[in-house]
Amino acid sequence: MSFKIPLFDLNFGKEETAAVVATLESKWLSMGPQCVELEEKFAAMCGSKRGVTVTNCTAALHLALMAMDIKEGDEVIVPSLTFVATANCVRYVGATPVFADITSLDDLTISVDDIANKITPNTKAIIPMHFAGYPADMDRIMALAKKHNLKVIEDACHGPLSEYKGRKLGSIGDVGCFSFFSNKNISTGEGGMLITDNDEIADRIKLLRSHGMTTMSYQRAAGHATTYDVVDSGYNYRMDDLRASIGLVQIGKLQADLESRAKVRSWYLEELKAIPGIVIPFQNCTEFSSNYVMPVILKESTAEKRDTLRDALHSAGVQTSVHYPAVHRFSVFERFNSQDLTLTEYVGDNEITLPMYAAITRENVRYIAKALREGLNSGE
Numbered sequence: 578m579s580f581k582i583p584l585f586d587l588n589f590g591k592e593e594t595a596a597v598v599a600t601l602e603s604k605w606l607s608m609g610p611q612c613v614e615l616e617e618k619f620a621a622m623c624g625s626k627r628g629v630t631v632t633n634c635t636a637a638l639h640l641a642l643m644a645m646d647i648k649e650g651d652e653v654i655v656p657s658l659t660f661v662a663t664a665n666c667v668r669y670v671g672a673t674p675v676f677a678d679i680t681s682l683d684d685l686t687i688s689v690d691d692i693a694n695k696i697t698p699n700t701k702a703i704i705p706m707h708f709a710g711y712p713a714d715m716d717r718i719m720a721l722a723k724k725h726n727l728k729v730i731e732d733a734c735h736g737p738l739s740e741y742k743g744r745k746l747g748s749i750g751d752v753g754c755f756s757f758f759s760n761k762n763i764s765t766g767e768g769g770m771l772i773t774d775n776d777e778i779a780d781r782i783k784l785l786r787s788h789g790m791t792t793m794s795y796q797r798a799a800g801h802a803t804t805y806d807v808v809d810s811g812y813n814y815r816m817d818d819l820r821a822s823i824g825l826v827q828i829g830k831l832q833a834d835l836e837s838r839a840k841v842r843s844w845y846l847e848e849l850k851a852i853p854g855i856v857i858p859f860q861n862c863t864e865f866s867s868n869y870v871m872p873v874i875l876k877e878s879t880a881e882k883r884d885t886l887r888d889a890l891h892s893a894g895v896q897t898s899v900h901y902p903a904v905h906r907f908s909v910f911e912r913f914n915s916q917d918l919t920l921t922e923y924v925g926d927n928e929i930t931l932p933m934y935a936a937i938t939r940e941n942v943r944y945i946a947k948a949l950r951e952g953l954n955s956g957e
Contacts, residue, residue, distance in 0.1 A: 581894030582941050585760045586934040588827070588834050596822040603818075608787075611821035616770070618828060622738070623745040623753065625772040627779035630816035630824075631786055634734045634756035634769040638666035640814060641730045641752040641771060642702070644781045647672050651701040656687040657905040657921045659706040663732050664904050667704075675700070676905045676915045682856045682874050685924060686713035689721065691917065696725055705750075706732040709900075710762075710867030711859045712741035715749045722750075730754065734769075735869040737762050737828075738835055742864075747772050757820070762834065762867045763827045765820040786814040837935035838868040844939050845871055845931070848946035854878075854953050870900055871933040873949075880926035887929060889952035895945050898930040 600611060612630045620628030631637045647653060649671030655663050657676040667674040677691040685708040692703060703722060705713035715731075722729045729750030733739070736746040737755055747753020752775075757768035773779050784790070789809035849857055856874040859866070875883055887897050903925035905915035931945055 580891070580896040582896065582932050582937070582945060584896040584898055584930070584932050586936055587759070587764055588830055588935060589764070592826045592829075593823050596826050597819055600818050600822040606819055607817050608815040608821075609818045611818035611825065612816050615816075615821040615824045615828075618825065619755075619770050620772050622828060622831075623748050623772050625745075625748045625753070626774040627772065627776065629771045629773075629779055629782050629786065630821060631769045631771060631814045632816060633758065633767050634732070634754050635662040635666060636786070636812070636814040637752075637754035637769045637771040638662060638704070638730065638732065639669045640782045640785050640812075641754060641778075642666060642670045642672070643785055644778045645702065645728045645730075645751070647701050647728075650699065652697060652699040653702045653704060654687075654692050654695055654700060655704045655904075656706050657903045657915065657918055658685055658708065658901055658924055659732065659904060660734070660901055661904050661907065663704055663706055664910065672701070673699075674910070674913060676910075676913070676918060676921075678918045679920045679924065680714075682920065682924065683858055683860065684711075685709070685858050685872065686711065687718075688920075689714050689717040692718065693721060694917075696721070696727075700725065700727060702728040702730060704730045704732050706734070707736040707739060707746050709859065709872060710736040710739040710746070710869045711862050712736075712739065712746055712864055715741050719749065728752075734758075734761065736867050738831055738865070739867045740865045748774075751775060752778060757824055757827075762869055763824060763831060765816075765823045765827065768816050768820045768824060781809070784809050785811040787811060788813060834935045835865075835867055838933065839866070841933060841935070841937050841942065842866075842868050842871065844942040845946075848942050849873065849949070852946065852950050852953065855949075868933060870898075871931040872900055872928050873931060874924055875927045875929070875953075878927045883927050883929060886949075886952045889955065890929075890945075890948055893948040893952075895948050896932060899925075899928055900930045901925065901928075 616628035651672040731753040733747035734756035757765040789811035792805040
């Protein structure tokens with residue numbers, strides 16, 4: 578189906594094409610100098626000491642848990658209102674995901690009160706996900722982590738350059754993990770980044786992302802090494818220079834893109850405020866945000882009513898999505914004891930994600946608001 582207003586649009590131009598062509602002409606395509614440059618620039622942009630490129634954010638989360646020696650018998654507290662990767666990575670290391678509820682319908686980030694309630698002697702880490710680029714309550718999360726000697730892995734897949742009290746998301750916990758998937762604020766098709774101030778963690782992750790090898794092929798090709806050892810059981814989680822070259826162009830565009838998204842969100846707030854029957858999460862948040870997605874939540878609704886409204890919006894040419902189905906409801910996680918997730922379940926049934934990207938016009942936003950209002954009225 579072709580939509581008049583799609584859910585997202587790539588911020589790509591001739592610069593990305595030129596970067597890929599230049600990398601092809603360099604005749605070095607796999608992990609190499611472009612990845613190193615991207616790591617350095619991204620970490621500096623976020624105010625962190627080290628950056629490590631990886632194949633995707635899921636790999637970053639997995640490697641972070643491995644580097645912190647999270648293992649079978651351990652528990653990791655995660656949100657259920659997130660993409661399934663946040664919980665899948667916990668299972669990769671044999672640990673148990675413990676699902677926490679969200680804060681409220683106004684704040685879709687993980688509830689610190691629920692985190693506190695679910696800490697046990699087996700808890701070893703917390704993974705807050707900064708929903709839509711809006712920050713979880715990191716002061717309280719870090720205080721809990723310090724009190725109970727827990728690691729904090731920020732799932733910042735939605736939040737490059739987003740801030741919490743003047744600090745970039747991902748730079749506050751022990752590790753921050755980012756996604757460069759095709760619909761993210763920075764897009765390389767597939768790809769991800771891990772940032773940290775901890776040299777020991779960064780060095781181990783660099784080993785683990787490439788089979789535990791002590792040197793990389795581009796180092797040997799450049800004459801910096803002639804042999805290697807394998808010192809850990811690692812994975813092939815390497816990014817390549819083709820994607821890194823795109824990422825370097827994308828981070829150069831990021832600030833302007835996010836400023837445009839902030840303007841689009843201000844238009845949405847103006848157009849949606851008079852529509853009864855919806856909650857606009859993070860409406861009063863004043864932190865700088867990436868505005869990765871534009872969620873709204875239906876009041877006094879059901880999953881069936883939500884889906885009917887989505888159908889109406891699609892018929893009007895407005896593409897929508899859902900962020901997210903509750904992870905603890907998926908079949909693979911049914912065996913884990915997930916209690917007191919009432920708010921998460923309501924949002925999973927009644928959230929609609931509206932189009933959000935820098936090139937949306939004010940006329941587009943008015944049209945979307947009108948279609949939403951008419952869809953709500955027709956469903957009464």
